[in-house]
Amino acid sequence: MMERLKKRLRQLKQYPSVIIGITLITILIVTAIIAVIVIPYEEAVMLWRGGAIWAESPRNARPTYVDWFTRDDLPRTDKIDARDYPEAKTIESMNGVKEFEFVLPYDYQYDGFPREFNLFFEAEYEETRPHVSVMIRTPDGREFKTDDFSIQRESIRRLGQLAELRRQADGMAPRIGIFRDPDYEENVPLKGEYEIIVSGFLFEEEADINVRAVSYGQVHGFGGTDHRRRDLGVALLWGTPVALMFGVLAAVGANISTFIISAVGVWYRGFVDAAIQRVAEVNMIIPNLPLLILVGMFYSRSLWVMLGVIIIKGVFSPAIKTYRAMFLQVRESPFIEAAESYGTSDKRIIFFYMLPKIIPTLIPQFVTVIPTYVFLEASLAVLGLGDPVLPTWGKLLNDALGEGALYMGHFYWVLQPAFLLILTGLGFAMTGFALDRVLNPRLRRQ
Amino acid sequence: MDQQFNVPDVESQETDVEREGDSGSNLKRIAKYFGFRLIALFITVVVAIYLLILIANMGGAVDNIRMGQIRENVGMQMMAMSSEMADWPSERRREYEEQLVEQERRRLGLDQPFILRSVYYLRDAITLDLGRAEQMTSDAGSRRVQLIILERLPPTLMLMMSYFLIMFFVALFGALFLSRRYGSKLDKLVVVLAPSSAAPGWFYGIFLILIFAAVLGWLPFGGMVKAPPPRETHLYALSVLRHLILPVAALIMGGFFLTIYNWRTFFLIYSSEDYVEMAKAKGLSNRAIERRYILRPTLPPIITSFALGMIVMWMGAIILEQVFNWPGLGRMLYEAIGLFDVPIIVGGQVIYAYLLAATVFVLDILYALLDPRVKMGAGAGGNKQ
Numbered sequence: 001m002m003e004r005l006k007k008r009l010r011q012l013k014q015y016p017s018v019i020i021g022i023t024l025i026t027i028l029i030v031t032a033i034i035a036v037i038v039i040p041y042e043e044a045v046m047l048w049r050g051g052a053i054w055a056e057s058p059r060n061a062r063p064t065y066v067d068w069f070t071r072d073d074l075p076r077t078d079k080i081d082a083r084d085y086p087e088a089k090t091i092e093s094m095n096g097v098k099e100f101e102f103v104l105p106y107d108y109q110y111d112g113f114p115r116e117f118n119l120f121f122e123a124e125y126e127e128t129r130p131h132v133s134v135m136i137r138t139p140d141g142r143e144f145k146t147d148d149f150s151i152q153r154e155s156i157r158r159l160g161q162l163a164e165l166r167r168q169a170d171g172m173a174p175r176i177g178i179f180r181d182p183d184y185e186e187n188v189p190l191k192g193e194y195e196i197i198v199s200g201f202l203f204e205e206e207a208d209i210n211v212r213a214v215s216y217g218q219v220h221g222f223g224g225t226d227h228r229r230r231d232l233g234v235a236l237l238w239g240t241p242v243a244l245m246f247g248v249l250a251a252v253g254a255n256i257s258t259f260i261i262s263a264v265g266v267w268y269r270g271f272v273d274a275a276i277q278r279v280a281e282v283n284m285i286i287p288n289l290p291l292l293i294l295v296g297m298f299y300s301r302s303l304w305v306m307l308g309v310i311i312i313k314g315v316f317s318p319a320i321k322t323y324r325a326m327f328l329q330v331r332e333s334p335f336i337e338a339a340e341s342y343g344t345s346d347k348r349i350i351f352f353y354m355l356p357k358i359i360p361t362l363i364p365q366f367v368t369v370i371p372t373y374v375f376l377e378a379s380l381a382v383l384g385l386g387d388p389v390l391p392t393w394g395k396l397l398n399d400a401l402g403e404g405a406l407y408m409g410h411f412y413w414v415l416q417p418a419f420l421l422i423l424t425g426l427g428f429a430m431t432g433f434a435l436d437r438v439l440n441p442r443l444r445r446q
Numbered sequence: 447m448d449q450q451f452n453v454p455d456v457e458s459q460e461t462d463v464e465r466e467g468d469s470g471s472n473l474k475r476i477a478k479y480f481g482f483r484l485i486a487l488f489i490t491v492v493v494a495i496y497l498l499i500l501i502a503n504m505g506g507a508v509d510n511i512r513m514g515q516i517r518e519n520v521g522m523q524m525m526a527m528s529s530e531m532a533d534w535p536s537e538r539r540r541e542y543e544e545q546l547v548e549q550e551r552r553r554l555g556l557d558q559p560f561i562l563r564s565v566y567y568l569r570d571a572i573t574l575d576l577g578r579a580e581q582m583t584s585d586a587g588s589r590r591v592q593l594i595i596l597e598r599l600p601p602t603l604m605l606m607m608s609y610f611l612i613m614f615f616v617a618l619f620g621a622l623f624l625s626r627r628y629g630s631k632l633d634k635l636v637v638v639l640a641p642s643s644a645a646p647g648w649f650y651g652i653f654l655i656l657i658f659a660a661v662l663g664w665l666p667f668g669g670m671v672k673a674p675p676p677r678e679t680h681l682y683a684l685s686v687l688r689h690l691i692l693p694v695a696a697l698i699m700g701g702f703f704l705t706i707y708n709w710r711t712f713f714l715i716y717s718s719e720d721y722v723e724m725a726k727a728k729g730l731s732n733r734a735i736e737r738r739y740i741l742r743p744t745l746p747p748i749i750t751s752f753a754l755g756m757i758v759m760w761m762g763a764i765i766l767e768q769v770f771n772w773p774g775l776g777r778m779l780y781e782a783i784g785l786f787d788v789p790i791i792v793g794g795q796v797i798y799a800y801l802l803a804a805t806v807f808v809l810d811i812l813y814a815l816l817d818p819r820v821k822m823g824a825g826a827g828g829n830k831q
Binding site for chain 1: 497655656659667757760769791794799
């Protein structure tokens with residue numbers, strides 16, 4: 001038996017689809033392991049909750065690799081932190097008031113405009129807020145200057161919201177008005193050395209200030225960002241272990257139990273068999289997805305609860321009928337009769353005589369069914385019943401569809417999780433199909 | 447070796463075949479058989495729905511939610527009336543509030559014990575008489591769950607029936623075509639593409655929208671008819687047809703290659719039977735062989751696998767409707783999730799349970815028509831104990 005199985009498995013190598021399938025699965029598993037190591041669970045959950053941690057990444061930016069395929073050099077996110085330029089900071093003290101000035105250089109060489117341009121201030125003071133004004137000097141010497149404003153301990157100034165800059169830029173958005181080349185009719189960015197000059201007054205002896213200018217890119221991270229500035233890479237990466245675990249656990253839980261139960265039913269016949277059949281029939285009438293919706297609504301949307309429901313629902317799945325048909329044949333085989341005649345226990349007959357006979361059918365089915373569950377998780381997420389905290393591929397799709405990503409042209413947002421989903425699906429399906437053809441040759445004659 | 451295909455009930459039906467002689471007309475026996483199947487299915491549906499009701503109200507979760515809603519509504523009512531009771535003492539106001547809550551509670555029948563309520567609820571659920579939706583209304587403006595569901599049923603049925611019909615015949619003839627060309631390039635292509643069915647229809651729907659709506663702009667993004675709907679009937683039908691293309695195509699893509707691949711394998715297995723060789727030797731035309739000797743014995747297992755696929759498809763369509771903004775039952779469920787509309791959600795469960803049961807029943811009928819072994823005495827068909 002084992003020998004034959006081994007021979008069959010050796011046969012597998014002849015199928016290119018198995019090689020591709022197993023390679024895909026291996027890549028996914030490695031990715032999953034890397035994801036869990038690089039971003040621990042708590043961190044992934046925290047990152048995905050979003051908020052202030054993502055203040056310095058752009059909104060709806062495309063992934064960085066887009067830049068490799070476009071001729072233009074698309075702007076990335078640049079951070080110019082005053083702490084990196086100690087020589088750029090000058091402070092003069094007079095009568096207890098300190099006048100400060102930062103001159104931050106920014107070498108802009110991209111072929112597009114930044115998505116946003118914001119300044120992050122950090123100030124230390126006791127009572128009186130520092131006063132600040134910002135001036136940006138372009139390579140050709142034009143100057144854009146803001147009014148004075150006072151800042152708190154941590155403040156953000158968004159260039160786009162400063163009316164005086166918009167006025168100086170002839171009504172254009174500052175990020176375009178400042179960075180465009182005035183010699184051209186259309187909007188072309190002017191490349192060269194920009195200077196961001198932040199000056200103002202500190203009114204206390206002990207006060208200090210620091211500034212960070214962030215030019216938001218049109219491409220960001222390896223997965224792009226979403227409408228809440230979150231890096232999609234986090235969800236793409238973390239979606240892998242979630243998807244694999246969900247798929248495999250659901251397949252193991254639902255499939256193997258179904259398998260055993262149908263064997264038990266066939267072996268004991270009579271009441272047990274009839275009861276199992278009736279439960280399976282009732283179970284078949286209970287709609288799967290609406291049941292999950294129900295549970296998601298009234299109890300919990302946690303992935304684990306969903307997994308539990310899927311497994312319980314799967315125990316008496318309609319597949320019982322298919323397995324039963326197979327076991328009925330096995331049960332009539334002479335070797336079962338022989339085992340019975342020398343007094344083998346029921347348990348032994350079921351687990352060591354009946355089940356192994358059908359294993360060649362079970363293995364490919366088991367592998368093929370995994371993607372179904374991976375997609376089920378995505379389905380739930382698309383219905384808005386995704387896990388409340390975990391970043392998953394399905395939740396990315398849900399966000400993307402909910403924000404009209406296809407309509408707005410943010411294709412990367414949909415395509416990346418979809419690509420990973422289909423990769424997972426293909427990996428398992430190809431392996432399963434080839435396994436099926438090798439282990440259960442239906443067409444012996446070629 | 448071919449026993450691994452889904453052949454539910456055939457073996458039990460075979461064992462149940464009892465020749466009752468020629469007494470009684472065949473028709474009567476068939477009617478009796480269907481009658482018993484129908485009753486068995488109905489009992490199954492009742493049990494399933496009762497289970498769903500129990501699950502829906504396990505631990506009184508629903509009751510608590512509804513009590514909360516009642517209190518909120520009463521509070522709002524009181525706010526609206528605040529000018530009238532400005533000079534009421536707070537004692538009286540609270541008393542009045544409790545009175546309103548109690549009234550509402552009794553109106554909704556929440557004062558009875560759960561077991562009793564669950565039986566009432568079961569009766570209501572089976573007749574789809576689920577009272578009023580909490581938030582949603584039908585397009586005609588009604589709040590009755592029954593009307594809302596009945597209004598959403600036709601779009602779903604239209605979508606699914608179009609899919610089932612197209613899929614069945616395309617896959618059947620495609621599979622026959624391939625089985626004639628076993629080993630050809632086309633055949634190999636289908637074998638290679640079979641794993642594509644790992645992804646469900648709605649998933650392909652996203653791509654179809656991306657290509658045909660977002661990039662090419664040929665077909666609409668979603669919906670069932672363009673807004674505003676055309677007045678002329680034929681234009682209306684045309685618009686619906688245009689909106690139907692993408693969702694149906696998506697559904698078909700979700701299972702197309704796998705189905706064709708499986709069915710073609712069926713045909714190949716059966717075409718290697720001895721009696722087919724015999725027929726060939728007799729010099730029958732290929733068409734006749736296909737119809738009489740291959741199609742006839744393969745149809746029952748094919749229909750079984752198709753029906754099982756249909757059961758999965760009903761579920762898949764829920765999300766497909768959501769992706770395509772199709773105003774059917776799936777979309778209704780989705781909206782009800784957002785609004786936390788309990789009656790609608792329970793109603794959705796019930797209607798889907800009915801749809802599944804109907805699918806099983808249609809399968810039974812087809813089986814009896816196609817498989818002569820099933821035509822037998824009443825009480826058979828896998829439900830005899």
